[in-house]
Amino acid sequence: RDDLCMLPGRSDSSNKGTYGKLAVIAGSRDMSGAMTFAAEAAYRMGTGLVKIYTHIDNKEIAGVRIPEAVLMCYSNKDEAEQCARDAVEWSDAILIGPGIGKGDAARSMVEYIMCEAVQTVIADADALNIISEKPDILGRHRGPVIVTPHIGEMSRLTGVAIPDIKKNILEVCKDFSMEYNVVSALKDARTCVSDGRDVYINTSGNNGMSTAGAGDVLAGIIAGLVCTGLGAYEAAKLGVYIHGLAGDMAAEKTPVGYRAGDLAEWIPAARAEVMK
Numbered sequence: 001r002d003d004l005c006m007l008p009g010r011s012d013s014s015n016k017g018t019y020g021k022l023a024v025i026a027g028s029r030d031m032s033g034a035m036t037f038a039a040e041a042a043y044r045m046g047t048g049l050v051k052i053y054t055h056i057d058n059k060e061i062a063g064v065r066i067p068e069a070v071l072m073c074y075s076n077k078d079e080a081e082q083c084a085r086d087a088v089e090w091s092d093a094i095l096i097g098p099g100i101g102k103g104d105a106a107r108s109m110v111e112y113i114m115c116e117a118v119q120t121v122i123a124d125a126d127a128l129n130i131i132s133e134k135p136d137i138l139g140r141h142r143g144p145v146i147v148t149p150h151i152g153e154m155s156r157l158t159g160v161a162i163p164d165i166k167k168n169i170l171e172v173c174k175d176f177s178m179e180y181n182v183v184s185a186l187k188d189a190r191t192c193v194s195d196g197r198d199v200y201i202n203t204s205g206n207n208g209m210s211t212a213g214a215g216d217v218l219a220g221i222i223a224g225l226v227c228t229g230l231g232a233y234e235a236a237k238l239g240v241y242i243h244g245l246a247g248d249m250a251a252e253k254t255p256v257g258y259r260a261g262d263l264a265e266w267i268p269a270a271r272a273e274v275m276k
Contacts, residue, residue, distance in 0.1 A: 020227025041220025213260025
């Protein structure tokens with residue numbers, strides 16, 4: 001808990017620009033929830049400004065669910081590439097992957113972001129599934145990268161069978177991080193985080209968090225911490241801890257049956273708790 005003093009403080013002399021600009025590239029024609037969970041989590045973590053890049057079909061949903069966010073939408077591959085370029089030019093950090101699918105537009109955005117971004121990139125969900133089909137993309141990154149795979153996604157990234165990952169989760173996490181020079185947050189009942197040298201094992205959280213959208217919330221938390229001033233490894237470690245703590249606080253009210261949206265709502269309380 002002593003490490004939680006690294007959480008960025010807030011200044012009375014500040015504005016939204018003080019706490020970073022986060023690009024959230026998320027959502028697709030058939031999925032909008034991931035976009036809203038990730039963006040809401042980032043805002044609740046303290047990010048100053050979030051810009052959502054998503055398919056045009058999600059425009060109204062984003063406007064209603066996350067009215068604080070700026071929007072840029074695409075309807076085809078060319079427009080998606082414009083979104084990716086804008087994200088690199090505009091943001092202090094980029095979260096890419098939740099719910100983007102694996103179509104041509106998504107693949108184009110992932111490749112551009114991974115190869116051109118110099119700011120910290122948080123790659124999650126479908127971005128990882130796209131990278132798993134073309135791993136050299138990950139090796140071409142120019143700035144810090146945080147990957148947030150669950151066991152199945154890590155299996156696709158490494159070619160290691162799920163049972164073998166579970167038996168050697170610390171080694172797999174550390175070795176993958178070292179090979180690609182990234183920070184890995186490998187999600188399981190006890191999530192482990194590594195920068196290729198050290199390994200952190202998280203112990204907060206509970207089985208009520210085994211619900212759709214919880215990973216999108218985690219990605220938003222980590223991205224928010226990056227935007228408000230933490231380095232990649234510190235953001236990933238503290239992010240998974242705060243994510244689990246929010247789940248523990250939610251479980252005190254509703255042990256089973258709380259949703260990802262409920263989890264996001266507990267983030268400010270969890271942050272306040274760890275800063276006591």
